[in-house]
Amino acid sequence: MNPWRVGIIGLGRAGWDIHARALALLPAHYRVAAGCDQDAGRREGFAAAFGARIHPDPEALLADPEIDLVVVASPSHLHADQACSALAAGKDVVCEKPMARDPAEAARMVAAAQAAGRMLTVFHNQRYLPCVRRLRAVVASGVLGRLLLVRISRTAFARRWDWQTLRRCGGGMLANYGSHALDCALALGALAPGPVRVAAHLDRGLWLGDAEGHVLATLRSGDGPTVELELSSACAYPAPPWQLWGAAGGLCGGHDELRWRWIDPARQGGRTVEERPGPERTYARDDLVWEPEGRWRADEQPAGERDADLTFYRDLAQARERGLGAPVPADEAARVVELVEAIRAAAG
Numbered sequence: 001m002n003p004w005r006v007g008i009i010g011l012g013r014a015g016w017d018i019h020a021r022a023l024a025l026l027p028a029h030y031r032v033a034a035g036c037d038q039d040a041g042r043r044e045g046f047a048a049a050f051g052a053r054i055h056p057d058p059e060a061l062l063a064d065p066e067i068d069l070v071v072v073a074s075p076s077h078l079h080a081d082q083a084c085s086a087l088a089a090g091k092d093v094v095c096e097k098p099m100a101r102d103p104a105e106a107a108r109m110v111a112a113a114q115a116a117g118r119m120l121t122v123f124h125n126q127r128y129l130p131c132v133r134r135l136r137a138v139v140a141s142g143v144l145g146r147l148l149l150v151r152i153s154r155t156a157f158a159r160r161w162d163w164q165t166l167r168r169c170g171g172g173m174l175a176n177y178g179s180h181a182l183d184c185a186l187a188l189g190a191l192a193p194g195p196v197r198v199a200a201h202l203d204r205g206l207w208l209g210d211a212e213g214h215v216l217a218t219l220r221s222g223d224g225p226t227v228e229l230e231l232s233s234a235c236a237y238p239a240p241p242w243q244l245w246g247a248a249g250g251l252c253g254g255h256d257e258l259r260w261r262w263i264d265p266a267r268q269g270g271r272t273v274e275e276r277p278g279p280e281r282t283y284a285r286d287d288l289v290w291e292p293e294g295r296w297r298a299d300e301q302p303a304g305e306r307d308a309d310l311t312f313y314r315d316l317a318q319a320r321e322r323g324l325g326a327p328v329p330a331d332e333a334a335r336v337v338e339l340v341e342a343i344r345a346a347a348g
Helices: 013-024 040-050 058-062 076-088 103-116 130-141 173-187 308-322 330-347
Strands: 004-009 030-036 053-055 069-072 092-095 120-122 147-155 197-203 214-220 226-232 242-246 249-253 257-262 294-297
Touching (some): 013 040, 013 069, 030 040, 030 058, 058 076, 069 076, 076 092, 076 103, 130 173, 130 249, 130 257, 173 330, 197 330, 214 330, 242 257
Parallel strands (some): 030 053, 147 226
Antiparallel strands (some): 147 242, 197 214, 214 226
């Protein structure tokens, strides 16, 4: 198939450093054709760097007949209107996360894609991280047993004062980092469809705007595991990004390395509950037989598999060529928006 001709709305960190960079590395599938931004310097630099046309505003970009796919990489509060306009103009759409500010906006975007008969997908690229793919494989293998806890930490000690700290722009740690964390929790199967029980606390922390820079949330659906989110810019001693606790073992680690250990219950010997006091006034305790520890390191992965952004766009190109659905379906991304809303409601 001919390369997808791409127009990018918003030439900031995401539009330029993430999307345009990745698309330019896949010339057999994509051609960065045009971009727009309110900043003239960014527009001129983009044209020079990518040999692309520039437009003064999104409306002019959407009217460009030589664009097939639009990447919406503008601030979050603009996503819904710009994505719906692009779909109505007959373009397929990749929208940055968070998909929308609230479930109503997300539902409007899904309806717009259905009405236009066009593809809408959301850039939840962290599900493509090598560590997340390995996490999913370990969970699917069953060695950890029934999951009891999935703890996701994204913590540091830092100040921010950009648009991401402003509520009116859809900013906040929950929408920015929480969208990734919740999408990964869904990809792990840790949160089932339907009602979710939520407890949460939000605080500005060190952020200078009025949006939260500190999030603690606990979610549980059905009889699934507890999902804990620790997302904070006020953590001087960061915790491991990933901790999974299971009835037969556990996993711990981050983007560069994961470790997991487990037991085979069949190798532990038979036991029955005893009410009588134990010998020598001790607790009942086994010398458990552990299986060999599992380890994964990012630097052991082939270089071509380490870039989540490239993997997302390769997956998208393959879906187009095979006539498949979007790699991150819009309704899955809408579920993330619903969970973000539920956390905000629980926090009050």
